[in-house]
Amino acid sequence: MASNQISFDIYTCVRTYYKDSSCTKCVDVCPVEDTLKIENGKVDLKQENCVSCGACLGVCPTEAFSLNGFNPSDFFNKMVETGENLISCKSNVPCLSSIDPQYLVAMAIKKDSDIIMDKGHCSECFIGNLLPQIEKNVEETNYILENLGVQQRIKLEDIKYQLPKEEEKKKDRRSFLKRFSKTTAGLAFWMISQNIPQIEEMEEKDDDYYKNIVEEKVLPDKRKILIQTLRDSGIDLKGKELEVEKISFTSQKFIETQKCTNCLICINICPTGALQSGKDRLQVLFQPSNCVKCRICHEVCPEECIHLADKLSIDDFVNNTVLLAEHVMIPCAECLVPFSYKGDSVICPRCRQLEDEIKDLLKIGE
Numbered sequence: 001m002a003s004n005q006i007s008f009d010i011y012t013c014v015r016t017y018y019k020d021s022s023c024t025k026c027v028d029v030c031p032v033e034d035t036l037k038i039e040n041g042k043v044d045l046k047q048e049n050c051v052s053c054g055a056c057l058g059v060c061p062t063e064a065f066s067l068n069g070f071n072p073s074d075f076f077n078k079m080v081e082t083g084e085n086l087i088s089c090k091s092n093v094p095c096l097s098s099i100d101p102q103y104l105v106a107m108a109i110k111k112d113s114d115i116i117m118d119k120g121h122c123s124e125c126f127i128g129n130l131l132p133q134i135e136k137n138v139e140e141t142n143y144i145l146e147n148l149g150v151q152q153r154i155k156l157e158d159i160k161y162q163l164p165k166e167e168e169k170k171k172d173r174r175s176f177l178k179r180f181s182k183t184t185a186g187l188a189f190w191m192i193s194q195n196i197p198q199i200e201e202m203e204e205k206d207d208d209y210y211k212n213i214v215e216e217k218v219l220p221d222k223r224k225i226l227i228q229t230l231r232d233s234g235i236d237l238k239g240k241e242l243e244v245e246k247i248s249f250t251s252q253k254f255i256e257t258q259k260c261t262n263c264l265i266c267i268n269i270c271p272t273g274a275l276q277s278g279k280d281r282l283q284v285l286f287q288p289s290n291c292v293k294c295r296i297c298h299e300v301c302p303e304e305c306i307h308l309a310d311k312l313s314i315d316d317f318v319n320n321t322v323l324l325a326e327h328v329m330i331p332c333a334e335c336l337v338p339f340s341y342k343g344d345s346v347i348c349p350r351c352r353q354l355e356d357e358i359k360d361l362l363k364i365g366e
Contacts, residue, residue: 012064026056031128054098061292088118104141106229120160217273237315252309259305266297284325
C-alpha cells in the first residue's frame with residue numbers, strides 16, 4: 001500500500017490550536033527523513049518524500065492524518081464483521097504501525113479469539129524500522145486488555161503472509177494507477193477498467209469531512225469506537241485502573257486547588273472539551289473519555305497547577321466526569337475584582353504582588 005497518498009488536515013492538529021504544544025508524535029515516528037518536521041510551531045508535511053506507511057495515523061491523537069484507500073475505522077469494522085483475525089501489511093493495512101491501540105483494544109473485545117499481527121516482513125521492509133513502535137502498541141494494548149479482564153490478546157508472530165498470486169496482480173494494477181497524475185489516471189482507467197474487477201477510486205470528501213478542533217472540540221473516531229465498545233461489552237469496570245504512564249491516548253489529572261486561580265485558560269484551550277466549566281463557572285471538570293493526552297492544558301497553565309495523576313479509573317474513563325477544582329469567588333478588598341478565595345487573604349494575588357513590589361521599592365529607597 002505504499003502508493004497511497006497521505007493527507008494532513010492542519011485544522012485538526014493540536015499544534016494549530018496551540019503552536020507551542022510539545023506534541024511531536026508524528027515527527028518522532030516517521031521513518032523517512034525530511035517528510036515530517038515542525039516549522040514555525042506547525043507540522044510541515046513533504047508529501048513527495050512520504051512512503052505512505054501510515055505510522056503517523058497510528059500515533060496522531062486527533063487523527064489529523066489520513067491515507068487515501070485506507071481508513072482505520074473502516075478497517076476496524078471490516079475485521080469485526082468478517083471474523084478475520086490476521087493483520088498484515090501484505091493483506092489489509094499499509095503497515096502494522098498504522099493501527100492505534102484504541103482500535104486494537106476495541107477489536108480484541110469484539111473478537112472471540114486472539115488477533116495476530118504479522119511482523120514477518122518488518123526485518124526486510126524498505127520503509128524503515130517501525131517494529132519498536134508496533135511492539136509498543138501491542139504492549140500497551142495487552143496491558144489494557146489484561147486490566148479489563150479480557151482474555152483475548154494481540155500477538156506478534158513471524159508469519160510472512162503473502163497474497164495469492166491473483167490478488168497480488170490486482171493489487172499491483174491498483175498501485176500502478178495511483179502513481180499517475182489525475183489526468184493520466186483518468187485515461188488509464190478508461191483504457192483498462194474493464195479488465196480490473198475492483199479499483200479503489202479517490203472519493204471526494206464532502207464539506208462535513210473537514211473538522212476544526214479550534215471551533216468544534218472534535219473527538220477522534222478511534223475514541224468514539226473504543227468508548228462505545230467498552231459500554232456495549234458488559235464488562236464490570238468498577239475498581240479497574242490503569243497506570244497513566246503506560247497509556248498513550250488519555251489520562252487522569254489533578255489540580256493543586258490552592259494554586260488554581262480559576263482563570264479558565266485550560267478549559268478554553270482544551271482541543272477536545274475534556275476540560276469543562278461547571279456550576280456557574282466555579283468548577284473545573286474533567287472527562288477522561290475526551291482527553292487525548294496532548295498536555296496543552298499543562299503547558300498553558302500560568303500557575304503550573306495541573307498534573308497527571310498516577311492512575312486512571314477505567315470506569316471514570318468510560319462513564320464519568322471528574323471534579324478537579326471548585327472555587328469560591330469574592331471581590332478583592334483593594335481593587336474589587338473577583339478572585340478565587342482560598343480562605344486566607346481577602347486581597348487578590350495581583351494586589352498582593354503589587355504590595356510586595358512597593359515594599360521592595362521602599363527598601364531600595366532606604
